Amino acid sequence: MLTLYLHIPFCKARCSYCDFYLVTRQGLVDPFFRALSLETVARSADLTGTIISAIHFGGGTPSLVPVRLLRGWLDQLRSLCTFAADIEIALEANPEDLTEETMDELRAAGITRLSLGVQSFLPEKLKILGRKHSALESQRVTAGALRTFDSVSVDLICGVPGEDLSMWNADLQTALALYPQHLSVYMLSVEPKTLLHRKIEKGIVTVPDDAVQASMYAVAMREAALHGYTHYELSNFCLPGHHSRYNLSSWKREPYLGFGPSAHSFLVAGEREIRMANVSSLTRYIAAPAHAVVFHEELSAEERFTEQVFLSLRINSGLEVEFLQKENKLGHLVARSIDQFTGKGWTVQHQGLLYLTEKGFLFADYIAAALIFG
Ligand code: SF4
Structure with a gap:
């Protein structure tokens, strides 16, 4: 799909x-x-x-x-x-x-x-x-x-x-x-x-x-x-x-194709994930539409991990705690951070998934950054 x-x-x-x-x-x-x-x-x-x-x-x-x-x-x-x-x-x-x-x-x-x-x-x-x-x-x-x-x-x-x-x-x-x-x-x-x-x-x-x-x-x-x-x-x-x-x-990081000037695309091919962006100029787009894609990048493992954490916390389907601990170089610190956030009433855990509470939504980016960078 x-x-x-x-x-x-x-x-x-x-x-x-x-x-x-x-x-x-x-x-x-x-x-x-x-x-x-x-x-x-x-x-x-x-x-x-x-x-x-x-x-x-x-x-x-x-x-x-x-x-x-x-x-x-x-x-x-x-x-x-x-x-x-x-x-x-x-x-x-x-x-x-x-x-x-x-x-x-x-x-x-x-x-x-x-x-x-x-x-x-x-x-x-x-x-x-x-x-x-x-x-x-x-x-x-x-x-x-x-x-x-x-x-x-x-x-x-x-x-x-x-x-x-x-x-x-x-x-x-x-x-x-x-x-x-x-x-x-x-x-x-x-x-x-x-x-x-x-x-x-x-x-x-x-x-x-x-x-x-x-x-x-x-x-x-x-x-x-x-x-x-x-x-x-x-x-x-x-x-x-x-x-x-x-x-x-797109928040679940499923593939999409973007058309038109400045549109972005995200493609998944096996283990590879590719981001692309079209030219941000209507006149250049109209002049060469077959060559609209001007940016093409394969995501590194770190970039994939960062995106996954930021995006999963925004939606209500939760973030896998095991994934967080396994993929993060600072995985040993994750449990402590989660305990702190849970203590503040910002996160809850259920069946191995971490969710933001309504209070936690106010600090979504801060929480994601702390879970990624320690
Ligand atoms: S300028 Fe156009 S795209 Fe921007 S907010 Fe207004 S209607 Fe929306």
């Missing part, structure tokens, strides 16, 4: 906090899809004979491109490989691009899961994030998506400048009242060179402090659990059976 990712690098305008690779010139949409078709032909050897369990249209803003172009690529894929009978085909969408008709069209094209970049239901948060949709659109489109698709995910951001705990709670409760099958909650990450970063540097706005951010995350975990969601990954909550198949498979 294989999963596929397509990076669609177009957005109407850049949001204040975003540092993804994207362009705002829509004139290149058709040339991009022609290049994608050529990249797909060039990589057909990796696709032939495979069964695809999930396809993820990410970006950028996939909902910005005509549905006929998405359908065309899906048709090309179908001629090269087999889609699993219960395939998940997910599309990231911004509320301002969606009408009832577009959603019907997307569904008819084979999209099974809509991932809505809502980010907030509050006008003041949307404004500071530089989002292009209104709070009303967030609600109207989420409700419409839930009528059209069997699986809808809503992305929310917390820790936005000016936000306090009561604002976050109001935002979260609006999302929970709509009851999407999946909820992603991201703590605002202020990336260098973004508009938001510059505003913070100049003291124009300030982000909530660490204690408030930790409380926001704790409220999200508590409320999601009360509404019946499973906390299956650090930032992700779902109703039974509605996890993101593509994301979960």
Whole structure:
């Protein structure tokens, strides 16, 4: 089984906090899809004979491109490989691009899961994030998506400048009242060179402090659990059976192929694990799509171990303690670290597997680093 990712690098305008690779010139949409078709032909050897369990249209803003172009690529894929009978085909969408008709069209094209970049239901948060949709659109489109698709995910951001705990709670409760099958909650990450970063540097706005951010995350975990969601990954909550198949498979370090500019791929061949990255330039991608891969690296045993520990702790399927002790040069220290974390209420062990507790999720990276590097 294989999963596929397509990076669609177009957005109407850049949001204040975003540092993804994207362009705002829509004139290149058709040339991009022609290049994608050529990249797909060039990589057909990796696709032939495979069964695809999930396809993820990410970006950028996939909902910005005509549905006929998405359908065309899906048709090309179908001629090269087999889609699993219960395939998940997910599309990231911004509320301002969606009408009832577009959603019907997307569904008819084979999209099974809509991932809505809502980010907030509050006008003041949307404004500071530089989002292009209104709070009303967030609600109207989420409700419409839930009528059209069997699986809808809503992305929310917390820790936005000016936000306090009561604002976050109001935002979260609006999302929970709509009851999407999946909820992603991201703590605002202020990336260098973004508009938001510059505003913070100049003291124009300030982000909530660490204690408030930790409380926001704790409220999200508590409320999601009360509404019946499973906390299956650090930032992700779902109703039974509605996890993101593509994301979960990549967190489990299963192979995936990425298409489009700046997309990454991960291939497994026996004991070998290979990471690849496509060129992060739309013009270079369009000029030579058959040579889009510009980075290719086989992971060393240390890199594989590090990835496994970081990723396994993020998801709720646990990390094998025996693996941790055997593969780590500092394996003799692992038991002591685990005891310390368990004493603090950050980890629990069950049947040879180590899990983070809700408190432990707040320190996930610290715990992973301590288990790897001692
Ligand atoms: S819509 Fe998403 S990808 Fe596009 S600029 Fe905003 S955050 Fe970035």
